Amino acid sequence: MVDAAVGAGVPKRARSIYDKEVQGVVWQVVVLAIVAGVVYYLYSNMVANQARQNITTGFDYLGREAGFGIGESWTTYSPASTYAQAVFVGFLNTLAVAIVGVVLATFIGISVGIALLSRNWLVAKLMSVYVNLLRNIPVLLQIIFWHTLITSERFLPIPREFLVENGPQPLLGSVYFTRRGIFMPIFEGHIGWLGALVGLIVGIIGAWLLARWAKRRMDDTGQQFPAFWAGIGVLAMCTFVGWIVMGAPTTVSYPSIGRFRVSGGMTMTPEFLALLLGLTVYTSAFIADIVRSGILSVPKGQIEAGRAIGLKESVIMRKVILPQALRVIIPPLTSQYLNLTKNSSLAVAVGYPELVSISNTTLSQTGQAPEAILIMMIVYLAISITTSLLMNWYNARIQLVER
Amino acid sequence: MRSTTKVAVASAAAVLMMGTAAYAQKTVELIKARGELVCGVSTGLGGFSVPDSAGKWTGLDVDYCKAVAAAILGDGNKVKFQALTAQQRFTALQSGEVDMLSRNTTWTLTRDTALGLNFTAVTYYDGQGFMVPKKLGVKSAKELDGATVCVQPGTTTELNLADYFRSNNMKFTPVVIENLQEVNAAFFSGRCDVYTTDASGLASIRKNDAPKGKSDDYVILPEIISKEPLGPVVRHGDDQFLDVVKWVIFATVEAEEYGVTSANAAKMATDTKNPGIKRLLGSTPGMGKALGLDEAWAMNAIKAVGNYGEIWERNIPALGLPRGVNNLWSKGGIMYAPPVR
Structure with missing residues (x-):
């Protein structure tokens, strides 16, 4: 009753077109309508043009036989496989180069970033040249540079030349550096390696639990525990046990050079190497600068305070500088990871069969451009969003907790 | 403010009405x-x-x-x-x-x-052929089991290649590069054992794109594996x-x-x-x-x-290509035009 009385006391406001709120809604509706109109126009235009030219549409083609070969694949693929399988091969190849690239670029980037702040003049200057040179040369050029370098007849032999008497000799007995890629020995596939992987995962969880326990104990009692080395021990133990239990495989497959084919062992193709080197080196230059700026963002007083209470330099780096620097580093780092993944599409220039390369082939063999491009967009979006979510989660974890 | 609203609405309407007129013209x-x-x-x-x-x-x-x-x-x-x-x-x-x-x-x-x-x-x-370095000593495409083959993507060549090796029970590794000049460079630097495309293309690439004076170091194999009109x-x-x-x-x-x-x-x-x-x-x-x-x-x-x-x-x-089947039908080829009447 009280509410009603209050409501009755206020005269009902007339909504005019000059009302800010009304105008806000109107503008949003108008903008939305224009966007929807443009999208609808483009879509209907495409559909009408396709219909008029009798172009086949739809995703049926994905189930048809692809009919073309692919140079390297993580799954079994042959020309008899379907277009869907071919696109999947491309997806895995994109993931492979992106994951290896991100790990390497991060490692090199952090090393160079710390070296940039070195008190050694020569080291600091050299690293500054590295960063400024590499991030200012377009990555496409760098990829083509590496590909030309690897496949040039001036530097490396082709596999056949190893068969010739007095020809080149493999490194370490069985690693072949050639214009056709690097051929090296690898352990033969065996369930034991799966056991080792499971052991490794168990070990990681074990080491993490150990570190948590050690931290809590230190918080409670002040007693220290060498959690890092103990963690490494746990990790190694678990991996080793997993490997032993599942049969302790030691058979190695060595590459054997034939007249045409190199069978056995592991191959890294020039295309993969060129792309990986190009992406890693280029991105690492950016990461180095991000790391440098992150470290510099930590106030000097923090470091001096650490020294004043007698912490070792390594502990200051680990416990004082890095936790604060990471907050500055992670967001731009995420976008570098996304850039690296997306830049992997430049592989078409050297012929590494990743997602774009294979989708393009599919597109021109079937003529179904909108479908092929839609699939590409969805896959890249999925990869990017997954990366962002992971990095945002990590970023949220390391943010300053206000107490 | 209201006139801008009108413009916006009008242009949206115009966009919609334009519809699919893009290709109506002959x-x-x-x-x-x-x-x-x-x-x-x-x-x-x-x-x-x-x-x-x-x-x-x-x-x-x-x-x-x-x-x-x-x-x-x-x-x-x-x-x-x-x-x-x-x-x-x-x-x-x-x-x-x-x-x-x-x-x-x-x-x-x-x-x-x-x-x-x-x-x-x-x-x-035309028809698809194979080109190899002469010093490989290969005389026939049937000897190419296991070879690395340079090919352009999105072509019938790419499909014929897979068909040919499959039907002859042979394996191959394709090196697929979109840019023609890049594929040529890859083949002539030895990235691939074999280059495959239409026979006319092979002749053209051997003559025009091989390293200077090295054209004769490459041979085109006798097999023509497809029809390429x-x-x-x-x-x-x-x-x-x-x-x-x-x-x-x-x-x-x-x-x-x-x-x-x-x-x-x-x-x-x-x-x-x-x-x-x-x-x-x-x-x-x-x-x-x-x-x-x-x-x-x-x-x-x-x-x-x-x-x-x-x-x-x-x-x-x-x-260096002969007229062959591309001669007029009256001169032993298959080039034939319906009458202009």
Whole structure:
């Protein structure tokens, strides 16, 4: 009753077109309508043009036989496989180069970033040249540079030349550096390696639990525990046990050079190497600068305070500088990871069969451009969003907790 | 504020009403209005379509672009050449970026139907072959089990290659690079054992793209593993333009049969008693009208590039290729044009 009385006391406001709120809604509706109109126009235009030219549409083609070969694949693929399988091969190849690239670029980037702040003049200057040179040369050029370098007849032999008497000799007995890629020995596939992987995962969880326990104990009692080395021990133990239990495989497959084919062992193709080197080196230059700026963002007083209470330099780096620097580093780092993944599409220039390369082939063999491009967009979006979510989660974890 | 609202709403409405008018115009009208033909060609294949240092295009495929431009516009030089890779070519044609494709493109069922394209006529009967370094000592394609093969993506070549190795129970590793110059470089640097494409392309690449003086270090194997009829392509949905391109090609073949050349065409048109030649060159009107063009359409085309034999002689013998099946049907080949009447 009280509410009603209050409501009755206020005269009902007339909504005019000059009302800010009304105008806000109107503008949003108008903008939305224009966007929807443009999208609808483009879509209907495409559909009408396709219909008029009798172009086949739809995703049926994905189930048809692809009919073309692919140079390297993580799954079994042959020309008899379907277009869907071919696109999947491309997806895995994109993931492979992106994951290896991100790990390497991060490692090199952090090393160079710390070296940039070195008190050694020569080291600091050299690293500054590295960063400024590499991030200012377009990555496409760098990829083509590496590909030309690897496949040039001036530097490396082709596999056949190893068969010739007095020809080149493999490194370490069985690693072949050639214009056709690097051929090296690898352990033969065996369930034991799966056991080792499971052991490794168990070990990681074990080491993490150990570190948590050690931290809590230190918080409670002040007693220290060498959690890092103990963690490494746990990790190694678990991996080793997993490997032993599942049969302790030691058979190695060595590459054997034939007249045409190199069978056995592991191959890294020039295309993969060129792309990986190009992406890693280029991105690492950016990461180095991000790391440098992150470290510099930590106030000097923090470091001096650490020294004043007698912490070792390594502990200051680990416990004082890095936790604060990471907050500055992670967001731009995420976008570098996304850039690296997306830049992997430049592989078409050297012929590494990743997602774009294979989708393009599919597109021109079937003529179904909108479908092929839609699939590409969805896959890249999925990869990017997954990366962002992971990095945002990590970023949220390391943010300053206000107490 | 309100007037801007009106503008926004009006433009949105206009966009919607424009609907799908984008391609309503006939291609021939479009070319006349624009004053030039936009022709899709390769990124550089000697003998077929290749730009010189001054940006002037030459080749058999290029000559057919010029012939069509001459038939429609009366001037064979009113062509804008658009260099396209194997992967770009069909999208470029489908989307209207080019009017026609004259780019050593193989006529297949899928392309002629599902891709929304129409093949006009064959300008070059080709077949796929293999090229290897001589020092490999390979005499036949059957010896290539396990080989690494350089090939361009999005081509019939890529599919034939897989078919050939599959049906002969052999394995191969493809190295697939889109840019023609990059594939050539990869093969000549030894990244691949084998290069495969149309036999004409192999001859052209061996002659023009091998390292200087090294052409003889490479051999083309005797096996021809496929039929590759090459010819210009247009879009579905414009019968007139399809007819124009098709009959310009037929006119050049017919001209060779009659002995009409770029040099004697004007004289022949007035002097000849042969009714066939009169119809072809427009002295007897009717053919041009049927195509919706000027009566001098074939005369202009022949004056611009010559008859089929002249086009061939200008471009292909330099690659070391014999006329072979591309000779006239009356001279032991299969080049044959329906009558212009």
